[in-house]
Amino acid sequence: MARQSSDTDWSQRWDLLLRYRLIETIALWEGRLTTNHxxxxxxxxxxxxxxxxNFYNSEIAPNNLEYDTKLKGYRPSESFSCVVTKGDINEYLYLLASRQDLSSKIEYLDISQANITSISPPLRNVKPEFVRPIIEAARDRMRVEIQYTSLSKPEPRDRMIAPHTLVFNGYRWHVRAFCEETNMFKDFLLSRMTDISEITLKAQQSEADDEDWNQFVEIIVEPDKRLNNAQQKVIEHDFAMMNGQMIIKTRAPLVTYYLQLLRIDKSELHPIPAAQQLVVTNRSELEKWLLPE
Structure with a gap:
């Protein structure tokens, strides 16, 4: 006689495991969970x-969540601890990036499958309590005061920003935001925020005002012509090129990150063609979008 499935065997069922992991991830990083999620x-x-x-909060992670009548949703309790997730920001941000693709949610929520493995960049030091106000401010179009450090200015400094989009560049996460100090839109690494951010007033600038962000450009990539014809055909096949080209359409501020992912140096060719492999043929058109070293 077949055993009927129930919530008690949730660890054996992908659909339930995914739902419980989403519950834990949203509560941890957004600070507010509703049935709509x-x-x-x-x-x-x-x-x-x-x-x-209710099952998650009573059987899987007892009292991890508290219902907040003001938020009209659940928030993490003082004793919150991760039970079905690792508690790193990639679990949350990958969900955002792949929200239209459930297969991606399965992959990044780390459900083990036989004969498959993958590598991920080392995790940056990103804390939930630092990120929640950034997410809330971006969602509600608010200004937020952050404490931020950088290589050029290592001492933590207060910055007032108006965030609009979280971005994963293949290695690390940053937020695209208007910076009131420099009066321009910039990228701020989440791992370099050093204190809990404070939400202030309604933002005057939004994603619609970020002209660079709203400009789309094409990166035209071809095999390095120093390779012989047979080698070029291999590269074309690797990247499913059409007519010997790969055309990537992207937002202008993301051009540098795409080149980094493709291991294309912004300024010079690698002396070994087999190491270079790919070249950008419209580099002059993209020059203004390349970030300084």
Missing amino acids: LRQAFGIGRQQASKDI
């Missing part, structure tokens, strides 16, 4: 979503 992600009804949250 589950309904939108998994296409389930409000009653089932409520049942999942």
